[in-house]
Amino acid sequence: MKSGKLIGIGVGPGDTELLTIKADKTLKSVPVVCAPRSSSSKPSLALSIVQPVLDEREEGYEVMEPLFPMIEDKNELEGYWDHAADEMAQRLNEGMDLAFITLGDPTVYSTFSYVSSRLKAMGFEVEIVPGVTSFTGCAAASGIQLADKDEIIVIVPKVDERLAQILPHGDTFVIMKTSRHSDELERIISEDNRDKKVMSVQNCSMEDEKVFEGFASDKKYLSTTIVKFSDKN
Template identity: 40%
Template sequence: MKKVVGKFVGVGVGPGDPELITVKAVKVLKTADVISIPKAHENKPSLALSIVKDVLKERKNAPEVLELVFPMTNDKDELERLWCENAHIVAGEAKKGKTIAFITLGDPMFYSTFIYLCKKMQQEHPEVELQIIPGVTSLTACAAVSKIPLAEKNEVVAVLTSGVAEEKISEIAKHASSLVFMKGAKQLKSLVPVLEKSGFTKNSTVAIVRRCTLPQQDVLVGKLSDVKDWDIHDDYFSISMIKQKTKENLK
């Protein structure tokens, strides 16, 4: 039987509003020995940390803070090296018998840096107990604040990122009732003709939500034909949603 040492917990902290942190996440944040924070680079403030700061302030004993840098690079070798290195650091702490809570925006298993670290921990350090606490994802939070249902009855929702090629978007759009684009909304303007050719109509409902549930939240809701006139902010923390093929849209 493998010997279990320490614990690594992926904690989804929700999309921004601290009231959207789950009760289970709060429990872990209040008891973990180490709070681990993913960062794109050392000097960048962590949005995930700012979401949980009040929960951490309520603790009698301050946790250790472990910043792990995951730079935004496409260099696969460099990424592999960093994931291994960061997994090694986490395992080192766990082997001291500590619980390490890795905080992550939204849900840990949905387009999150946590996923890579989690895989490395499973592969390289299986002796460390692994727990994952789901969080309110930005996807559903954006649907809630824009008051646009993501899916009804047997509708198909496709979730894409802004990096997906137009031909692929066009193919997917032909089969989906709704599309959601993560990782920025800026490219939506250039996609309007592609979407119109793939079954969406000028009347399809569109929403762009920036910094959902945060004080800077901005929600734009309209029709696909409005998008060309919108001033779309180039903010990474944005999601765009397009809903088509409902009877109402096709009128």
């Protein structure tokens, strides 16, 4: 019997209508959908995004919700990733295709990479269906052109000393999850004397989306700040 295929599907930043046609089509046909949760007490945000699509299905499907906690201990995380990969391998060995849904795009800071590398090493076929990234969604919401001509875009996953080091070499900076480091971010950006436009977006494309000038001050997890520099004075 032929093994099933693992399909990583980017579901975009939050709005179901931002799913690609291919994602929609795949989600309506795969027998198993894997939707990781960050906590046993919290529902999967990715699953809530695709649920309207799944509700249109005529045939049944299985939903797997492995726990991928937001912790820093890599050794402990490895155990969660191993366990999830083993459970997914069971379904794939039964010949069932499996869709792993992830916010944004599977190739950008996604937990999909941790399980896909394990399953690929086991010999399973892996396919990726790209999705709208959070930072392009935030740029659209805030009306910022991320880049023109030969401008350099820098995507920053964490605010630390590296940002200050590379700041002079980029034109547009997209800083993810900024609510946890807004004071430090504002300090680093203020030290650059170029003219700049700063926009922040919280819960991009969701019903409670918030777009504003400046830096995020409240503790919304899904917060992104875009800093667009112009020529030095």
